[in-house]
Amino acid sequence: MPITKSLFGGILITLSLISxxxxxxxxxxxxxxxxxxxxxxxSGPCGCSCESTCSCGCSDGSxxxxxxxxxxxxxxxxxxxxxxxxxxxESDCDFAKTCGLWGVWLPECPVLFxxxxxxxxxxxxxxxxxxxxxxxxxxxxxxSFGDTLAIYRWNDIGPWHGELQLELEGALWAVFDPLHESxxxxxxxxxxxxxxxxxxxxWQFRIRGYHVSTHIGDEFLIDNPYFYRRNPSAEFIDFxxxxxxxxxxxxxxxxxxxxxxDKTFKTGRVFAEIGSEVRLRQMGFxxxxxxxxxxxxxxxxxxxxxxxxxHIDQTYVIGYEIGKxxxxxxxLRFYMEYHDGYSLDGQFQKIATNYLSLRFSYGF
Numbered sequence: 001m002p003i004t005k006s007l008f009g010g011i012l013i014t015l016s017l018i019s020x021x022x023x024x025x026x027x028x029x030x031x032x033x034x035x036x037x038x039x040x041x042x043s044g045p046c047g048c049s050c051e052s053t054c055s056c057g058c059s060d061g062s063x064x065x066x067x068x069x070x071x072x073x074x075x076x077x078x079x080x081x082x083x084x085x086x087x088x089x090e091s092d093c094d095f096a097k098t099c100g101l102w103g104v105w106l107p108e109c110p111v112l113f114x115x116x117x118x119x120x121x122x123x124x125x126x127x128x129x130x131x132x133x134x135x136x137x138x139x140x141x142x143x144s145f146g147d148t149l150a151i152y153r154w155n156d157i158g159p160w161h162g163e164l165q166l167e168l169e170g171a172l173w174a175v176f177d178p179l180h181e182s183x184x185x186x187x188x189x190x191x192x193x194x195x196x197x198x199x200x201x202x203w204q205f206r207i208r209g210y211h212v213s214t215h216i217g218d219e220f221l222i223d224n225p226y227f228y229r230r231n232p233s234a235e236f237i238d239f240x241x242x243x244x245x246x247x248x249x250x251x252x253x254x255x256x257x258x259x260x261x262d263k264t265f266k267t268g269r270v271f272a273e274i275g276s277e278v279r280l281r282q283m284g285f286x287x288x289x290x291x292x293x294x295x296x297x298x299x300x301x302x303x304x305x306x307x308x309x310x311h312i313d314q315t316y317v318i319g320y321e322i323g324k325x326x327x328x329x330x331x332l333r334f335y336m337e338y339h340d341g342y343s344l345d346g347q348f349q350k351i352a353t354n355y356l357s358l359r360f361s362y363g364f
Contacts, residue, residue, distance in 0.1 A: 091107075091108060091109045091326075091327070092104050092108050092109070093107050093108075093109040093153055093155070093163070096153075096155060097155050097156070101155070102154060103152055103153050103154040103155050104152070104153055104155075105151070105152055106149075106150065106151065106152075107150050107152075107153040108327065109150070109153065109328070110328060110329040110364065111148060111165075111167075111197070111364045112163060112165050112198065112199035112204055113195070113199065113204045113205070113206040113240070113242060114204070114242070114364060115363060115364055116252060116273075116275055116277075116299075116301060117277050117297060117299035117333075118275055118277070118299035118300050118301035118315045118316060118337075119273070119275070119301050120301075120315055120337070120339060120344050121173065121191075121344060122146075122361075122363070123146040123147065123148055123191075123193075123363065124144060124146055124147075124361045124362060124363025125144065125145055125146065125147070125361065125362045125363060126143065126359055126360065126361035126362070126363075127141070127142075127143045127144075127359070127360055128141070128142050128143075128337070128359035128360070129141055129178075129357065129358050129359075130142060130355045130356070130357045131356045131357070132354075132355055132356065133343075133353055133355040134351070134353040134354060134355070135343035135345070135348045135351040135352075135353035136186060136343070136345065136348060137177055137186075139177075139179050140175050140176070140177065140178070140186075140355075141176045141177075141178045141183075142173065142174065142175045142345075142357070143173075143174050143176075144172065144173045144174075144361075145172045146170065146171025146172065146173075146363070147169070147170065147363070148167055148168070148169050148195075148364065149168040149169070150166075151166045151167060151168060152165070152166050153166075157198070158198070158200075160200040160201065160203075161200065162198055162199055162200030162201075163198070163199055163200070164197070164198045165196070165197045165198075166194075166196055167194070167195045167196070167197065168192075168193075168194060169191070169192065169194075169195060169210070170191065170192050170193075171190075171191040172188060172189070172190055172191070173188070173189045173191070173344075173345070174187070174188040174189075175187050175188075175345050177220075180223070182219060184217055184219030184220050184223065185219065185220065186216070186217050186220045186345070187214060187216055187217065187220075187345045187346040187347065188214070188215050188346075189212055189213070189214050189215075189345065189346050190214075191212050192210060192211050193208050193209065193210030194208065194209050194210065195207070195208040196208070202243055202244040203242070204241075204242040205239075205240070205241055205242075206239070206240045206242075206254075207237070207238075207239045208237070208238055208239075208240075209235070209236070209237050210235070210237075210238075211233075211235050212232075212233070212234060212236070213231075213232070213233040213234075214231070214232040214233065214345075214347060215346075216229050216346070216347065229347070230264040230265040230347055231262045231264045231265060232261075232262065232265040232346050233261065233262040233265075234258050234260060234261035234262065234267075235258070235259050235260045235261075236256055236258055236259065237256060237257055237259055238254055238256030238257075238271075239254060239255060239256070240253070240254030240273075241253055241254065247279075247281070248279045248280070249276070249278055249279075250276060250277040250278075251274075251275075251276050252273075252274070252275055252276070253272070253273065253274040253275075254272065254274075255270070255271070255272045256270070256271050256272070257269055257270050257271075258270075258271075265347065267305065267306075267307050267349070267350070268305045268306030268307045269306075270305075270306065271303065271304060271305040272303070272304045272305075273301060273302065273303050273304070274301075274302050275299065275300055275301035275302060276299065276300060277297060277298070277299040278297065278298045278299070279295050279296075279297045279321075280295060280297065280298075283296050284296065286325075288325070291325045291326060292322065292324060292325065293322070293325055294320060294321065294323075295320070295321055296318075296319070296320050296321075297317075297318070297319060297320070297335075298316075298317070298318045299316070299317050299318075300314065300315065300316050301314070301315045302314050303341065303342075307342070307350060308341065308342060311341045311342065311352050312340075312341060313340075313341025313342050314339070314340050314341055315337065315338070315339045315340075315341075317335045317336065317337045317338075317359075318335060318336055319333050319335020319359075320333070320335070321333045329364070330362065330363060330364060331362070331363065331364070332360075332361075332362055333359075333361045333362075334359075334360055335359055335361075336356070336357070336358055336359070337356070337357040337358075337359055338354075338355075338356050338357075339353070339354060339355055339357070340354040341353070341354070
């Protein structure tokens with residue numbers, strides 16, 4: 001036994017030394033390349049981060065006109081088709097490509113598959129006030145806490161030389177009755193998902209496995225002693241395709257299936273969604289000095305499921321978006337949402353409803 005432990009320890013030490021040498025060489029090569037690119041990047045007559053010689057006053061805060069055509073270069077690595085025009089250095093994703101790496105861990109880049117703006121279940125941080133929700137009440141506050149963790153992004157994948165990314169998502173959607181004593185929690189839905197996304201040119205794809213479970217609020221059950229509580233809990237797989245028809249117009253569609261659900265609350269196993277988004281950039285602004293942009297948008301989303309027999313489930317949103325021109329490109333959105341179809345909240349999702357909501361969100 002001591003001999004086995006010693007042998008095992010020796011193998012670990014040897015592997016650690018080899019890994020240290022390889023990582024050290026890669027780090028040295030990357031640092032050398034970064035220094036060379038930095039020297040090239042800032043070799044122009046001013047301090048802006050353009051590949052070519054530029055003629056601008058970046059150091060004194062004036063506008064930058066870089067490149068031979070006098071237009072600021074589009075920020076490298078940006079897959080988001082918002083006006084990603086920035087004189088800032090490239091992202092870690094592009095640096096990984098430059099270094100000839102397979103990919104990058106924990107990439108600090110925009111997501112490959114952007115959220116669906118009119119999807120009431122998009123993964124983001126949000127709060128809203130619903131009016132006349134026929135399933136829950138005349139005045140409802142709904143909140144969400146959700147985010148996406150990009151784990152690893154591969155470069156130059158497939159015949160289209162696109163990018164492939166593995167992600168982890170988590171979210172909570174909760175609804176409260178604000179005008180009742182103590183503003184009780186009515187319902188909370190918990191989500192965890194594992195998306196794999198792929199993008200090239202103007203196309204984006206997402207395949208995702210995820211779990212959603214529901215919990216009815218304790219105070220709601222106390223106030224409604226005859227409410228029959230069931231357990232809506234299920235595992236899903238879906239596949240979505242999105243295309244940026246132009247810089248302002250996006251179409252998408254997807255299908256999914258429930259692979260397992262609790263026997264106390266069963267729904268149709270197959271579902272589908274389609275939708276579109278329109279951005280009105282001519283009515284927005286771009287501030288290169290503060291690296292911000294803003295633009296109004298309009299979006300619609302339609303859901304289909306076997307249970308939806310009496311209504312077309314549809315959601316429309318109109319709002320204004322403010323975001324950064326580089327980095328992760330997260331956005332603030334202020335919008336109005338109209339939903340007509342079926343509730344999305346846990347055990348109430350088989351009830352037909354419609355409502356108007358004023359909302360604020362932060363996310364991708």
